[in-house]
Amino acid sequence: QSALTxxxxxxxxxxxxxxxxxTGTSSDVGGYNYVSWYQQHPGKAPKLMIYDVSNRPSGVxxxxxxxxxxxxxSLTISGLQAEDDADYxxxxxxxxxxxxxGGGTKLTVL
Amino acid sequence: xxxxLESGGGLVQPGGSLRLSCAASGFxxxxxxxxxxxxxxxxxxxxxxxxxxxxxxTYYADSVKGRFTVSRDNSKNTLYVQMNSLRAEDTAxxxxxxxxxxxxxxRFDPWGQGTLVTVSS
Numbered sequence: 001q002s003a004l005t006x007x008x009x010x011x012x013x014x015x016x017x018x019x020x021x022x023t024g025t026s027s028d029v030g031g032y033n034y035v036s037w038y039q040q041h042p043g044k045a046p047k048l049m050i051y052d053v054s055n056r057p058s059g060v061x062x063x064x065x066x067x068x069x070x071x072x073x074s075l076t077i078s079g080l081q082a083e084d085d086a087d088y089x090x091x092x093x094x095x096x097x098x099x100x101x102g103g104g105t106k107l108t109v110l
Numbered sequence: 111x112x113x114x115l116e117s118g119g120g121l122v123q124p125g126g127s128l129r130l131s132c133a134a135s136g137f138x139x140x141x142x143x144x145x146x147x148x149x150x151x152x153x154x155x156x157x158x159x160x161x162x163x164x165x166x167x168t169y170y171a172d173s174v175k176g177r178f179t180v181s182r183d184n185s186k187n188t189l190y191v192q193m194n195s196l197r198a199e200d201t202a203x204x205x206x207x208x209x210x211x212x213x214x215x216x217r218f219d220p221w222g223q224g225t226l227v228t229v230s231s
Contacts, residue, residue: 001172003154034215038155045205045221046147046155057210057219089155091216097169099145099216104154 004029004090004102011108017078020105022090023071028100030071034093037066037075040104041086049088050075077107085109112136112220114206119225126196126229132189132206132222140164140184143209145218146191148202148227158204159191160214169214174200196229203227 005023012018022029022037029035035053038046048057050066053073063078073092077084090102118130132144145160159180160169168180179192189206203226207218 034217036216036218038218040155045223046218047221048217048219051210051217051219091155091157093215097214098171099157099160099169099214101147101155101157 001028001094001096001098001100004092004100006088006090006102006105008103009106009108011110012080013110014080014082016080017076018080018107019077020075020088020090020107022073022075022092022102024073024092024100025071027095028092029068029073031095032093033068035066035068035073036091037064037073038089038091039084039086040089046089080109082109112208114208114220114222116204116206116222116225119204119227121228121230122196123231124197124229127192127194128196128227130191130193130204130206130225130227134187134189134206134208137208139182139187141212143212143214144182144189145207145209145214145216146178146180146189147205147207147218147221148200149205149224150199150202153202156202157216160209161189162214163212167214193227196227198229201227201229
């Protein structure tokens, strides 16, 4: 199972919005609505930010939103804040009943 | 409060074996699928294995199939992974993670703090 494709890095200034893409195939992202997004700060465990494409767990800011079109899912962060500076990973359920992560995206808040 | 606490990591020689444990608390353990996810030093996340809430269904990444075995003891609220024939490329921090349902669908919340496995001679 090949990893999902994410941009290696994105950046934005405080207050701006950014979008991180996550591209897979019809056997994973495009075939199921089980796409999740995780935030990971250095030395910390990942944190679930979005699940089932666009659902936010309790306690996650509504500045985080998710969507999907075809084989590509996206995470949008609006009103960037300094604490959003972190690595972000997407994941998807697959037709093999396994899970696959994206390579990760380093978000830099300028 | 939901808590996951991994243990069992350490240094092991290539070809050796190790068993990791993840002690869970704060939720009805048998109602939720669990997974192991690893992260090699400086690298991204890699899903390793998952198990349904009942323990009746198990799933593996191709990279560990035939070498790793996931299991759970719902009476002890503990998740395990037996790792055999370890290779240098298995070196990573291993996290256990709770899915939000009884099925392995990759909605992991929360994660444990991780335990480091180093495979080296």
